[in-house]
Amino acid sequence: MKHYLIFFSLLLALSGCTQKSEEGIRTEIYTAGTNYFESMQKSVEELDQSPSKSVVSNSDHFKDVCTKTFDYGKLSNKETKFIDSVGDLRIAYEHVADSRNPKYKGSFNEESALSEFNGLSQKFINNYKVDK
Secondary structure (H helix, E strand, C coil): HHHHHHHHHHHHHHHHHHEECCCCCHHHHHHHHHHHHHHHHHHHHHCCCCCCCCHHHHHHHHHHHHHHHCHHHCCCHHHHHHHHHHHHHHHHHHHHHHCCHHCCCCCCHHHHHHHHHHHHHHHHHHHHHHCC
């Protein structure tokens, strides 16, 4: 009986390591991705002309979670789709920031970049139940 109790305790402890969010995505990936998204949103609202420190640090953390904490090649389809959605947001975010940067004047249209970012943001919010 004691062996079963130890085994059950270990199993319970290990199951917490791979806890999944409501959307079926590992909590660590979901949290890192949504924090990254929120920092991009804030940067867009603050009219930043280049990625803010918060965006850069959240980007690095998200990358570490997806490649060092977990083996990207072994993630579920839901998780890779979530990661790809965050990547699409990052590209759209960079277009917005670059469109505001005088260094890239004329290279990006701010209105269309904002429209793309806002559209992807809304889709992300709807798909992954992110609080606005």
